[in-house]
Amino acid sequence: MTRSAKLMIAGGLLVSGVSCGVWAWFLAGKTLDVADQWSSVAAGFAALLLGLPSLVIAVLAMRASGRSASAHGSAAPAPTVGPRGVNVTGPVSAPIVTGDHNQVQG
Numbered sequence: 001m002t003r004s005a006k007l008m009i010a011g012g013l014l015v016s017g018v019s020c021g022v023w024a025w026f027l028a029g030k031t032l033d034v035a036d037q038w039s040s041v042a043a044g045f046a047a048l049l050l051g052l053p054s055l056v057i058a059v060l061a062m063r064a065s066g067r068s069a070s071a072h073g074s075a076a077p078a079p080t081v082g083p084r085g086v087n088v089t090g091p092v093s094a095p096i097v098t099g100d101h102n103q104v105q106g
Helices: 003-028 032-064 069-074
Strands: none
Touching: 003 032
16 A cells, blocks of 8 residues: 555544544534434435445446446346356356356356
């Protein structure tokens, strides 16, 4: 791990720790009901801030893989041969290793 990556992780942990401390200090002056309401609002914003970028990344990854949501489930699976058959789509240029360490040449 590079030095800049370690510094970024340490900085992120420092910011998270300080923000949690400030949040606890802010809520300490409130009644339990009001603190619960504030925490619920903060949780909703945190879910949006973390959920929306995750959704965008997932959609971009799906588009980059060449699949769409409608085409993913519509194609019929290729038939397998034998009781331990393996479905492979496209050309195979390397051996396929099964769970019991047997190799199948493509």
